[in-house]
Amino acid sequence: MIRGYVNDRGHLRAADDPLKEIDDVIWADLTNPSGEEKGALEARIGIGIPALEEMEEIEISSRLYYEDGAAFMTATLPAQTDNDTPKMSPVTFVLAGKRLITVRYHDPRAFQTFPLRAARVAMGCTNGENTLIALLEAIIDRLADILERAGRDIDQISRVVFQHNGNNPTKSRDFQKVLEDIGLKGDLTSNIRDSLMTLERLIGFLGQVTTQRKSDKDIRARHKTLSRDAHSLTDHASFLSQKITFLLDATLGMINIEQNAIIKIFSVAAVVFLPPTLIASIYGMNFAFIPELKWHFGYPLSLVLMVVSAILPFWYFKRRGWL
Secondary structure, three states: OEEEEEEEOOEEEEOOOOOOOOOOEEEEEEEOOOHHHHHHHHHHHOOOOOOHHHHOOOOHHHHEEEEOOEEEEEEEEEEOOOOOOOEEEEEEEEEEOOEEEEEEOOOOHHHHHHHHHHHHOOOOOOOHHHHHHHHHHHHHHHHHHHHHHHHHHHHHHHHHHHOOOOOOOOOOOOHHHHHHHHHHHHHHHHHHHHHHHHHHHHHHHHHHHHHHHOOOHHHHHHHHHHHHHHHHHHHHHHHHHHHHHHHHHHHHHHHHHHHHHHHHHHHHHHHHHHHHHHHHHHHOOOOOOOOOOOOOOHHHHHHHHHHHHHHHHHHHHHHHOOO
Protein backbone atom coordinates (compact mmCIF):
# COMPACT_ATOMS: atom_id res chain seq x y z
CA MET A 1 0.00 0.00 0.00
CA ILE A 2 1.23 3.49 -0.88
CA ARG A 3 0.00 6.51 1.04
CA GLY A 4 0.97 9.97 -0.08
CA TYR A 5 0.80 13.28 1.78
CA VAL A 6 1.07 16.77 0.33
CA ASN A 7 1.77 20.11 1.95
CA ASP A 8 -1.34 22.14 2.70
CA ARG A 9 -0.09 25.39 4.30
CA GLY A 10 2.10 23.51 6.77
CA HIS A 11 -0.44 20.73 7.32
CA LEU A 12 -0.26 17.25 5.86
CA ARG A 13 -3.11 16.28 3.56
CA ALA A 14 -3.56 12.75 2.24
CA ALA A 15 -3.31 12.52 -1.54
CA ASP A 16 -6.11 10.79 -3.37
CA ASP A 17 -3.74 9.09 -5.84
CA PRO A 18 -0.12 9.30 -4.62
CA LEU A 19 1.38 8.05 -7.89
CA LYS A 20 -0.47 10.57 -10.03
CA GLU A 21 0.28 13.41 -7.59
CA ILE A 22 3.88 12.30 -7.00
CA ASP A 23 5.28 15.72 -7.97
CA ASP A 24 3.33 17.32 -5.10
CA VAL A 25 3.81 14.50 -2.57
CA ILE A 26 6.32 15.38 0.16
CA TRP A 27 5.89 12.08 2.05
CA ALA A 28 5.25 8.70 0.43
CA ASP A 29 4.60 5.97 2.99
CA LEU A 30 4.94 2.42 1.71
CA THR A 31 3.36 -0.24 3.92
CA ASN A 32 3.92 -3.87 2.88
CA PRO A 33 4.42 -2.72 -0.72
CA SER A 34 3.94 -5.20 -3.51
CA GLY A 35 6.46 -5.61 -6.32
CA GLU A 36 4.19 -3.68 -8.71
CA GLU A 37 3.81 -0.79 -6.27
CA LYS A 38 7.56 -0.59 -5.68
CA GLY A 39 8.28 -0.72 -9.39
CA ALA A 40 5.73 2.01 -10.17
CA LEU A 41 7.12 4.32 -7.48
CA GLU A 42 10.74 3.65 -8.49
CA ALA A 43 9.88 4.57 -12.07
CA ARG A 44 8.30 7.86 -10.92
CA ILE A 45 11.02 9.02 -8.51
CA GLY A 46 14.08 7.47 -10.15
CA ILE A 47 15.59 5.71 -7.10
CA GLY A 48 15.53 2.10 -5.91
CA ILE A 49 13.36 1.07 -2.96
CA PRO A 50 15.11 -1.40 -0.61
CA ALA A 51 13.57 -4.82 -0.03
CA LEU A 52 12.88 -6.23 3.43
CA GLU A 53 15.98 -8.45 3.26
CA GLU A 54 18.15 -5.40 2.62
CA MET A 55 16.49 -3.47 5.44
CA GLU A 56 17.20 -6.27 7.91
CA GLU A 57 20.97 -6.09 7.37
CA ILE A 58 22.70 -5.03 10.59
CA GLU A 59 25.85 -3.49 9.08
CA ILE A 60 25.96 0.31 9.24
CA SER A 61 26.91 0.43 5.57
CA SER A 62 23.68 -1.44 4.75
CA ARG A 63 21.48 0.77 6.93
CA LEU A 64 22.94 4.26 6.47
CA TYR A 65 24.14 5.17 2.99
CA TYR A 66 23.78 7.41 -0.04
CA GLU A 67 22.56 6.11 -3.36
CA ASP A 68 21.37 7.88 -6.48
CA GLY A 69 21.60 11.22 -4.69
CA ALA A 70 19.26 10.09 -1.89
CA ALA A 71 20.03 9.37 1.77
CA PHE A 72 18.85 5.96 3.02
CA MET A 73 18.43 5.51 6.80
CA THR A 74 17.06 2.39 8.51
CA ALA A 75 16.06 1.95 12.15
CA THR A 76 14.33 -0.85 14.04
CA LEU A 77 11.01 0.24 15.50
CA PRO A 78 8.44 -1.56 17.68
CA ALA A 79 4.80 -2.13 16.81
CA GLN A 80 1.93 -3.66 18.82
CA THR A 81 3.36 -2.06 21.95
CA ASP A 82 0.17 -2.33 24.01
CA ASN A 83 1.57 -5.62 25.34
CA ASP A 84 5.04 -6.71 26.48
CA THR A 85 5.86 -8.60 23.27
CA PRO A 86 6.11 -5.93 20.57
CA LYS A 87 6.84 -6.77 16.97
CA MET A 88 10.28 -5.43 16.04
CA SER A 89 10.96 -4.71 12.38
CA PRO A 90 13.09 -2.26 10.37
CA VAL A 91 11.76 0.95 8.85
CA THR A 92 13.68 2.74 6.11
CA PHE A 93 13.57 6.52 5.72
CA VAL A 94 14.67 7.90 2.35
CA LEU A 95 15.37 11.60 1.80
CA ALA A 96 15.29 12.21 -1.93
CA GLY A 97 15.35 15.89 -2.80
CA LYS A 98 12.39 17.55 -1.10
CA ARG A 99 10.55 14.26 -0.65
CA LEU A 100 10.50 11.76 2.21
CA ILE A 101 9.84 8.09 1.50
CA THR A 102 9.27 5.55 4.27
CA VAL A 103 9.27 1.79 3.71
CA ARG A 104 7.93 -0.53 6.40
CA TYR A 105 6.44 -3.99 6.83
CA HIS A 106 4.65 -3.43 10.14
CA ASP A 107 2.61 -0.65 11.70
CA PRO A 108 4.29 1.35 14.50
CA ARG A 109 1.88 3.54 16.45
CA ALA A 110 3.69 6.77 15.47
CA PHE A 111 2.85 6.17 11.81
CA GLN A 112 -0.83 6.08 12.76
CA THR A 113 -0.93 9.12 15.05
CA PHE A 114 1.52 11.44 13.31
CA PRO A 115 -0.42 11.95 10.03
CA LEU A 116 -3.62 12.63 11.98
CA ARG A 117 -1.91 15.20 14.19
CA ALA A 118 -0.07 16.81 11.28
CA ALA A 119 -3.39 17.18 9.46
CA ARG A 120 -4.88 19.09 12.41
CA VAL A 121 -1.87 21.08 13.59
CA ALA A 122 0.55 23.02 11.41
CA MET A 123 3.87 21.32 12.19
CA GLY A 124 5.87 22.98 9.43
CA CYS A 125 5.77 19.92 7.18
CA THR A 126 6.62 21.88 4.04
CA ASN A 127 9.10 19.37 2.65
CA GLY A 128 10.45 15.89 3.25
CA GLU A 129 13.20 17.05 5.60
CA ASN A 130 10.83 18.87 7.95
CA THR A 131 8.41 15.94 7.79
CA LEU A 132 11.19 13.48 8.68
CA ILE A 133 12.24 15.53 11.72
CA ALA A 134 8.62 15.79 12.90
CA LEU A 135 8.06 12.06 12.33
CA LEU A 136 11.20 11.17 14.29
CA GLU A 137 10.01 13.41 17.12
CA ALA A 138 6.72 11.47 17.19
CA ILE A 139 8.63 8.16 17.23
CA ILE A 140 10.84 9.33 20.12
CA ASP A 141 7.73 10.45 22.04
CA ARG A 142 6.15 7.03 21.51
CA LEU A 143 9.24 5.22 22.76
CA ALA A 144 9.26 7.51 25.80
CA ASP A 145 5.63 6.52 26.52
CA ILE A 146 6.55 2.82 26.27
CA LEU A 147 9.46 3.24 28.69
CA GLU A 148 7.27 5.23 31.08
CA ARG A 149 4.68 2.44 31.13
CA ALA A 150 7.42 -0.15 31.58
CA GLY A 151 8.82 1.87 34.49
CA ARG A 152 5.43 1.90 36.24
CA ASP A 153 5.05 -1.86 35.74
CA ILE A 154 8.55 -2.47 37.10
CA ASP A 155 7.73 -0.39 40.18
CA GLN A 156 4.63 -2.54 40.70
CA ILE A 157 6.73 -5.70 40.46
CA SER A 158 9.14 -4.20 43.00
CA ARG A 159 6.28 -3.66 45.46
CA VAL A 160 5.15 -7.26 44.99
CA VAL A 161 8.66 -8.56 45.67
CA PHE A 162 9.54 -6.45 48.70
CA GLN A 163 6.21 -5.79 50.46
CA HIS A 164 4.59 -8.45 52.62
CA ASN A 165 0.87 -9.03 52.73
CA GLY A 166 -0.20 -7.35 55.97
CA ASN A 167 -3.56 -9.12 56.10
CA ASN A 168 -2.07 -12.55 55.63
CA PRO A 169 1.69 -12.48 56.17
CA THR A 170 1.94 -16.28 55.94
CA LYS A 171 0.56 -16.32 52.42
CA SER A 172 3.30 -17.16 49.93
CA ARG A 173 3.75 -14.86 46.96
CA ASP A 174 3.49 -16.28 43.44
CA PHE A 175 7.14 -15.92 42.55
CA GLN A 176 6.72 -17.90 39.34
CA LYS A 177 4.42 -15.18 37.99
CA VAL A 178 6.81 -12.52 39.29
CA LEU A 179 9.68 -14.14 37.38
CA GLU A 180 7.53 -14.32 34.24
CA ASP A 181 6.65 -10.62 34.56
CA ILE A 182 10.30 -9.70 35.11
CA GLY A 183 11.26 -11.69 32.02
CA LEU A 184 8.64 -9.93 29.89
CA LYS A 185 9.73 -6.49 31.11
CA GLY A 186 13.34 -7.42 30.47
CA ASP A 187 12.57 -8.42 26.89
CA LEU A 188 10.52 -5.25 26.32
CA THR A 189 13.24 -2.98 27.71
CA SER A 190 15.90 -4.78 25.69
CA ASN A 191 13.88 -4.33 22.49
CA ILE A 192 13.37 -0.62 23.17
CA ARG A 193 17.10 -0.20 23.88
CA ASP A 194 17.92 -1.86 20.56
CA SER A 195 15.45 0.43 18.81
CA LEU A 196 16.94 3.52 20.46
CA MET A 197 20.46 2.47 19.49
CA THR A 198 19.46 2.23 15.84
CA LEU A 199 17.69 5.58 16.11
CA GLU A 200 20.77 7.21 17.62
CA ARG A 201 22.83 5.95 14.69
CA LEU A 202 20.18 7.20 12.27
CA ILE A 203 20.03 10.63 13.91
CA GLY A 204 23.81 10.90 13.82
CA PHE A 205 23.81 10.12 10.10
CA LEU A 206 20.94 12.55 9.60
CA GLY A 207 23.17 15.28 11.09
CA GLN A 208 25.65 14.69 8.29
CA VAL A 209 22.81 14.80 5.77
CA THR A 210 21.49 18.12 7.06
CA THR A 211 25.01 19.57 6.98
CA GLN A 212 25.51 18.53 3.37
CA ARG A 213 22.07 19.82 2.41
CA LYS A 214 22.79 23.09 4.25
CA SER A 215 19.53 22.90 6.16
CA ASP A 216 18.26 25.95 8.00
CA LYS A 217 18.89 26.67 11.68
CA ASP A 218 15.49 25.39 12.79
CA ILE A 219 16.17 21.94 11.32
CA ARG A 220 19.62 21.79 12.90
CA ALA A 221 18.25 22.87 16.30
CA ARG A 222 15.49 20.27 16.18
CA HIS A 223 18.03 17.66 15.14
CA LYS A 224 20.18 18.43 18.20
CA THR A 225 17.11 18.13 20.42
CA LEU A 226 16.28 14.78 18.82
CA SER A 227 19.80 13.55 19.48
CA ARG A 228 19.66 14.60 23.15
CA ASP A 229 16.21 13.03 23.61
CA ALA A 230 17.29 9.72 22.06
CA HIS A 231 20.43 9.65 24.22
CA SER A 232 18.50 10.40 27.42
CA LEU A 233 15.96 7.68 26.60
CA THR A 234 18.80 5.21 26.02
CA ASP A 235 20.18 6.08 29.46
CA HIS A 236 16.72 5.61 30.98
CA ALA A 237 16.32 2.24 29.25
CA SER A 238 19.71 1.20 30.65
CA PHE A 239 18.57 2.23 34.13
CA LEU A 240 15.41 0.15 33.77
CA SER A 241 17.48 -2.82 32.60
CA GLN A 242 19.67 -2.52 35.69
CA LYS A 243 16.57 -2.32 37.89
CA ILE A 244 15.14 -5.42 36.23
CA THR A 245 18.41 -7.27 36.88
CA PHE A 246 18.27 -6.18 40.52
CA LEU A 247 14.65 -7.34 40.84
CA LEU A 248 15.56 -10.69 39.28
CA ASP A 249 18.35 -11.21 41.82
CA ALA A 250 16.09 -10.03 44.65
CA THR A 251 13.29 -12.39 43.59
CA LEU A 252 15.66 -15.35 43.49
CA GLY A 253 16.88 -14.30 46.94
CA MET A 254 13.31 -14.15 48.24
CA ILE A 255 12.65 -17.62 46.85
CA ASN A 256 15.70 -18.90 48.72
CA ILE A 257 14.51 -17.19 51.92
CA GLU A 258 11.06 -18.79 51.67
CA GLN A 259 12.58 -22.18 50.93
CA ASN A 260 14.92 -21.82 53.92
CA ALA A 261 11.96 -20.87 56.11
CA ILE A 262 10.10 -24.00 55.04
CA ILE A 263 13.16 -26.17 55.68
CA LYS A 264 13.56 -24.50 59.09
CA ILE A 265 9.99 -25.43 60.03
CA PHE A 266 10.63 -29.07 59.14
CA SER A 267 13.92 -29.01 61.06
CA VAL A 268 12.27 -27.57 64.18
CA ALA A 269 9.43 -30.09 63.90
CA ALA A 270 11.95 -32.91 63.69
CA VAL A 271 13.81 -31.66 66.79
CA VAL A 272 10.57 -31.11 68.73
CA PHE A 273 9.27 -34.61 68.03
CA LEU A 274 12.60 -36.34 68.54
CA PRO A 275 12.48 -36.53 72.41
CA PRO A 276 8.88 -37.84 72.51
CA THR A 277 9.85 -40.42 69.89
CA LEU A 278 12.83 -41.45 72.03
CA ILE A 279 10.62 -41.90 75.11
CA ALA A 280 8.03 -43.83 73.13
CA SER A 281 10.79 -46.03 71.70
CA ILE A 282 12.19 -46.78 75.14
CA TYR A 283 8.82 -47.88 76.50
CA GLY A 284 8.08 -49.78 73.31
CA MET A 285 11.00 -52.18 73.79
CA ASN A 286 10.01 -55.82 74.32
CA PHE A 287 12.05 -56.67 77.39
CA ALA A 288 10.62 -59.02 80.04
CA PHE A 289 11.35 -56.64 82.89
CA ILE A 290 10.49 -52.91 82.63
CA PRO A 291 10.09 -51.22 86.05
CA GLU A 292 7.10 -49.11 85.07
CA LEU A 293 5.36 -51.84 83.08
CA LYS A 294 2.89 -52.79 85.85
CA TRP A 295 2.86 -49.42 87.58
CA HIS A 296 -0.61 -47.85 87.69
CA PHE A 297 0.69 -44.39 86.70
CA GLY A 298 3.24 -45.62 84.14
CA TYR A 299 1.15 -44.81 81.06
CA PRO A 300 0.13 -41.27 82.16
CA LEU A 301 3.74 -40.59 83.16
CA SER A 302 5.04 -41.57 79.76
CA LEU A 303 2.50 -39.26 78.07
CA VAL A 304 3.48 -36.35 80.33
CA LEU A 305 7.17 -36.98 79.65
CA MET A 306 6.56 -36.95 75.90
CA VAL A 307 4.58 -33.68 76.07
CA VAL A 308 7.15 -31.98 78.27
CA SER A 309 10.03 -33.18 76.11
CA ALA A 310 8.29 -31.67 73.06
CA ILE A 311 7.50 -28.34 74.77
CA LEU A 312 11.00 -27.75 76.16
CA PRO A 313 12.84 -27.64 72.78
CA PHE A 314 10.09 -25.47 71.31
CA TRP A 315 10.31 -23.06 74.24
CA TYR A 316 14.12 -22.96 73.94
CA PHE A 317 13.96 -22.11 70.23
CA LYS A 318 11.43 -19.35 70.85
CA ARG A 319 13.56 -17.88 73.63
CA ARG A 320 16.64 -17.81 71.38
CA GLY A 321 14.65 -16.14 68.61
CA TRP A 322 15.09 -18.99 66.14
CA LEU A 323 11.36 -19.10 65.40
